Amino acid sequence: MKDKIIIKESVRGIIEYILKAGSIDDRYMGATRALDGTIAHQKLQASNESLYSNYQKEVRLQEEFEIDNVILVVDGRADGIIIENNEVYIEEIKSTMKALILIDEDYNELHWAQAKFYAYIYGVQNKIEKINIKLSYFNIETEEVKSFDKSFNIEELKDFVFSIINEYKKWIILKSNLIKRRNESIDNLEFPFQSYRKGQRELAVTCFNTIKEKSVLFAQAPTGIGKTISTIFPAIKSLGQNRGERIVYLTAKTITRTVAEEGVNKLKDKGLKCRSITLTAKEKICFKDKSSCNPENCEYALNYYDKVNDVIFRMISEEESFTRDKIEEYARREKLCPFELSLDLSLWCDLIICDYNYAFDPRARLKRFFEEDVDKNILLVDEGHNLVDRARSMFSAQINKEKVLNVIKIIKGKAPNLYKALNSINKYLIEVRKEVQETENKSIYKKEEYKEIYKLIRIFLKECDEYLVKSTNTQGYDEVRELYFELRAFVSIAELYSKEYVTLVEIDKNDVKVKLFCVNPSKNLARIIQGSYSTIIFSATLTPINYYIDLLGGDDKSYRMKLPSPFKKENLKVYGYPLNMRFKQRENNIDNLCNLIFKFKKEEEGNYMVFLPSYQYLNKIYSRYVELFGEENTICQAEILAEVDREKFLNNFKETTKILAFCVIGGVFSEGIDLPGKRLIGSIIVGVGFPKISNEGDIIKDYYQEKGFDYAYIYPGVNKVMQAVGRVIRTENDKGRVLLIDDRYYTLKYRSLFPKEWDLIRWGDVL
Template identity: 85%
Template sequence: MKDKIIIKESVRGIIEYILKTGSIDDRYMGSTRALEGTIAHQKLQSSNEKAYSNYQKEVKLQQAFEIENVTLIVDGRADGIIIEDSDIYIEEIKSTMKSLVLIDEDYNELHWAQAKFYAYIYAIQNNIELINIRLSYFNIETEEVKSFNKSFSKNDLENFVLSIISEYKKWVILKSNLLTERNESIRKLQFPFESYRKGQKELAVACFNTIKEKAVLFAQAPTGIGKTISTIFPAVKSLGEDRGERIVYLTAKTITRTVAEEAVNRLKNNKLSCRSITVTAKEKICFKDKSSCNPEQCEYAVNYYDKVNDVILSMLKDEDSFTREKIEEYARKEKLCPFELSLDLSLWCDLIICDYNYAFDPRARLKRFFEEDVNKNILLVDEGHNLVDRARNMFSAEIYKERILKSSKLIKGKAPNLYKSLNSINRYLIDIRKEVQESESTSIYKNEEYKDLYKLLRMFLSECDEYLIKATNTEGYDEIRELYFEIRAFISISELYSKEYVTLVEINKNDVKVKLFCVNPSKNLSKIVKGSYSTTIFSATLTPINYYIDLLGGDEKSYRMKLPSPFKKENLKIYGHPLNMRFKQRENNIDNVCNLIYKFKGEEEGNYMVFLPSYLYLNQVYSRYIELFGEENTICQGEVLIETEREEFLNNFKEDTKIIAFCVIGGVFSEGIDLPGRRLIGSVIVGVGFPKISNEGDIIRDYYDEKGFDYAYIYPGINKVMQAAGRVIRTETDKGRILLIDDRYYTLKYRSLLPKEWELTK
């Protein structure tokens, strides 16, 4: 007899798949809803713990259903279970922005359906004939609660649940067939190359064992090892051994997403059967000039939920690689929102390629993967060095006085209460500005919150709700709506405020910026990093590795590995010149820098990149260089480049040209670009990549105390240097040369941070 296939689904997932209907409408839903919903649950649960002597929160419930040769395991968490005397209540909590006056007990069928499913599981497992459901709505702004109670017999609940399972049957059979086919192909799957490169097998084995142990791995794997296939291949093999349910490959840049797609396609060409998807940002994939996700302004939102399941069924039968182009093709043909289609399709995929923010950013996180069943994810985080700054941005928020003042002028005479609310916020920000001015500075920071400001911002949100409903298509509406979501984001981030945060205030003339700055993102990241089935964070530059473990959610239990370069040491020559390139001496050394660049590129003909520490210094050096040596064969990076301009810039680098390109370190050309062979034979790196001295940098320095200067400036700087240097040698046959101009490279500190195989020649 054929072994039973086990498929796991969430209660919420099944209910929404079967019962959700109608159109997409996000007019009153911002990108902060996931975070706000979690906070709403926690507040009401905390209140219930005090109110009831017998109260349990987040109760895990699970039930198996037999469907042909499949065991469907349905699980979820009941928000709360209240036991009062002989009465048992299964509580479902929903957060809302709507006035509770507008919500009655028939407000949303799906909410009752989810609670009924939980109640059924609890009733049959505890042999209860009659059970109560409490549906509680929590208003995020007012923190008011409105609850509805209903009683159900076990028999009624059973009829309801079995009708849902019956509807879901065809999807279960489809999933089981796809799973069987996938696992059979994985068992036969071989590494897609004849042999492993140096270091490649070690990385693949480490990744596989990390997944096996449900652990976290930080891996520094230099260019040339083949990091992408060395992490995806063992992750796919792990899926076939029933470890995790999906692979989520996270990247920071479009080019690394492309490399991941190519690696997956290589495995598919090697007979792997699986479904993969690339999630493209909403603003990039949207068919409309302006993203307005509601049926009145977008034809792709109309009746979306009535159509999408049939389209997904068709796509799953006909396709296995859901690229941006493929998703757009189906979405146009079927008149569906391409972004929402990609999210719904992703539920059926074994491998998801997407940006960091879909996993980590509380305002953009995919709730279906990173809150409800995060422990089913095998997480692969590419170019992990980029996650430090990205994470700080994700968990920070700011508001500006000028935006408040501008909005109050737009609203004057149209909505008196809203105008009054904005004026109150503006006055409070004026008081904050005075506080900064009295310190005789342009900025201050503190470990305290402006809680009275939060109250005023919440009042604005409450008043704005009514305005957004009534004032559609009026002058200034879009600006107010944008401010509304900015303030909601600010309030949402305020709920995460802890000792890892500071409040930073900066003034610029009359404007005031209040920023909730996440100095240490580790605590917030660790919920995903450690909560996943397994996480591997990798990059060519994770030096020093303890710095990244400290900041990216790791701990002393995290595995770590540092692999040497697979390329011959003699293929890369490292030269240095001990010039003082500290900020105060830079301008005095412009001529010296120009002469060193000219001499270095003259020693061997070919294409070179010069990396300068800032755009200002880049322009100063470039202007002087062409004064001294002429403009022929020189190009200079502009400060703002669109995609086509980047491509044009890189197209200058050919095998037989002698281009010298002036770029900024840490910019678009210092990482993620590939110019193999003689397309790039050398780089000149001026300075030590030091980030610009800033308030945020100084706050990081103060926060980390003895390690502060290293964490704020030295380590981020050396990472930029290593990335820029990594452009030169891309393949085993490449040969190249690097010139480091700065006397700090000769200090013990910097020598310890550079690769051991680098021998600095003067």
């Protein structure tokens, strides 16, 4: 036993890997299936608790199987165990949108297979010779249930389970060899640089100890410390000591995913042997002009499950780094969907680099990693300051009357029942609009839900399910399908509604929008943040740190650290100019600002970025600046930029140029870009970075009461300012200067939020 490698796998994972066959067909699945499934389970389990005197839900089951030099630990959660009249039933619950009349006993082999595996484990451990299985289908729209019961003796269950285990054997032997090789390489792995930078070792050690204690760490580590390698290295070392089973590196932007890939490659250059993968969004990696994931419209979906296992076995035997290019290469050659291939490959990887939504968004999260095996993940959350707004968006949903009306026009005369269902929703939204109009405002918000609309939406979903099956390729089909998934998402998010939510209604002429707005995402995030093996949330700007702990699912037990900048403080000169830049005064200060910008950049020539508070004000300042001083060597950020346009914009910044770039604060150029040396020597930041005044912002302000204005406007604004300042000094040899233009920077509130190394120097009266 001592010399054997222990490998843990889930019942669901093994069953799906061995028995799944056929083609990908995602026509009616949508992006809410993970959340829908969870809700279905909870509802039926609650019903069963009242129905049966002896009922247990979510029962963890685990059994060991010996394969050569491997102990395979198979575990999972049985949805329910019912004991009635000395009979034991293992219940497996499946959510569906199909009419239950279309589902018979043999509807899906995999559903029975999963339940049979659980029944075998329970039967063996409880010395039961005969055991029953109850397979229950829960219709999401109607909330009806259809169940099938079967009885098995333990011997036939044993034969079935061992037939699955024997087929899975080659995968287990391969995985054990790869883990052994990985751990041996980690034992000898050293930090990939000759020495640690200032603060870098402290961060790495704290990350390692946090993982060791299965805890949560919030770390503010300024630019230059080397956050990426300082978190990945201790996480890899932890894996080698059997702490957690995989590392999931979560990012908000493509550029930070690239930096993470480079960090992993540095460790591989030093001898690390591990399998890493970068997940790319479906719409970016899809080979087709339009994502239609079904065998009729896509050759890469056809017979996908019949082919994929052999390809994956070959890939993980031959390769270690699965970048987008590598995945696309195999997918094209083998005629496989590149997106699904990347998801299936990730199950065999030690390190997964992906966007936040794969972990947190209830409509898109990877169920295998964040529903079933969340406690096996070491989470590294990069640029954690971005997660606040992203989380609010992930856990919110809305419905627009205009879209409903558009689909009504499309299906008029084609589907009477669907037309009637949509008309009911439209009439309800008209009543909601009248409610707002009576207040003589353009918006209202309340802590109560419009529960009646959920019933109307469910009727629509039921009718639309049939329409989508029968009306493929008809005119307006895509618009109907899009509304279908939006309304499904709306009722799914409604299941999460709690005191952390409000209902926001906004009207614009005849249109009305009803939004389930998640004001405080901490409770929803905590399930993943706290449920993981360990979580490290890090950023150059987590100020004040208690604000982020409060909003990102931390608690009193969470560790926190704040590291000083590793650069010499004299390398960055921070100037201030106390001009009144409040919204009502901005128009009066346009000429004053243009003069300040011109004189500051003239004082020391080189490349500068000017960050303005909005696109509207940006365009006014830029136009006036060009009138006064000419447009030579000036560029201006457009509101909509393709990836190629961003690259073109940044390519203007060379060591020898004198570019003055006008940008918006909080935009694509105020964080995540790297212009070292003389490619950028200064930033001019106008205003205090406040998010645009909005209904959502005011709701946040009201929700947090005495902390409300700070939480809604000041702290998010300070974060944007610090990110923009952080563009100037990128290496220990860089020197630069910053001008902060706003009289609020001289108040005690703002001075207390600045990094200690900032000495705010009043810039001379140059006007």
